[in-house]
Amino acid sequence: MPRRRAPPRLYLDPARRDWVIRDGASFIRTGFGEHDRERAEKRLAEYLGAKWEPERGPDPLIADVLNIYAREHLAHAATARNSSYSLTYLLRWWGTRHTSAVTPANCRAYAAAATSMATARKDLELLKAALRHYTRSTGIVLQTAVVLPRKAAPRTRWLTRSEAARLLWAARRLPHLSRFIRLALARARALACCSDSVGTRSISVVVYSTADHTANPRARRSAHRPSSSAAKSSATFAAGGSSTAQNGSSITTASQSNSSRIAGRP
Secondary structure (H helix, E strand, C coil): CCCCCCCCEEEECCCCCEEEEEECCEEEEEEEECCCHHHHHHHHHHHHHHHCCCCCCCCCEHHHHHHHHHHHCHHHCCCHHHHHHHHHHHHHHHCCCEHHHCCHHHHHHHHHHCCCHHHHHHHHHHHHHHHHHHHHHHCCCCCCCCCCCCCCCCCCCCCCHHHHHHHHHHCCCCHHHHHHHHHHHHHHHHHHHHCCCCCCCEEEEEEECCCCCCCCHHHHHHCCCCCCCCCEEEEEEECCCCCCCCCCCCCCCHHHHHHHHHHCCC
16 A cells, blocks of 8 residues: 655754655755744745645635635736735635535625625626636536625715805915815816706805916915905706806816816916
8 A cells, every 4th residue: 555645744854954844755845944943934834835736626614715716716816906905804704614615695794794784796707707707717607696785875965155165265375285185176077067867956156266376376376265355166067067157267068177277276
């Protein structure tokens, strides 16, 4: 009867007095001496992790399924970083379970234990994708039933005039941030005009005029200081509406708002 092969292990080289990893007939040097046993053990753990192959069968561990999906798919996807958070949550709850435990009852229990239904839905979508990938890569059909929570209702909240004014007031001493907020509001107005779901609800936004910006740096800095004589224009952003303004200035489209802000950029 042939002798059973021993697993990879640490071996102290008697000639060099340093630790090596002995794997059958192979000797892999760790680079650590006799007194660095702890660091050598960490190197051995890394070696074992690199050699480990997940179990492939009709009822594998969910941790193995997620590991295969992460190595074969997520490693080449642009969303790998964001998906890593979902993988962490899934491993905490499902890691020690087998795929036969993926039932509607357990999916609902996972959703109830999650921080929000939106997070639970995102995590379970990734679990479902990992199970599909396992079936495609191995040809083994898994007996699972993933039930996703309902999608959250879309938001029906818009900025009010006072909220937008406070937002601009808070960014008054940061010209680049103030300019970004104005461009974002103008862009939101342009999108609202193209959408039928917004209705006729309007958003009134106070926008400080930048037409008085000059090449003088002191004048450019004073243009962002709120005062009683500051030129203000009131733009109404609404679906299908028009933009009217005071003091003879108006913002008609997002592109005009863009050009006017860029022209006044210091």
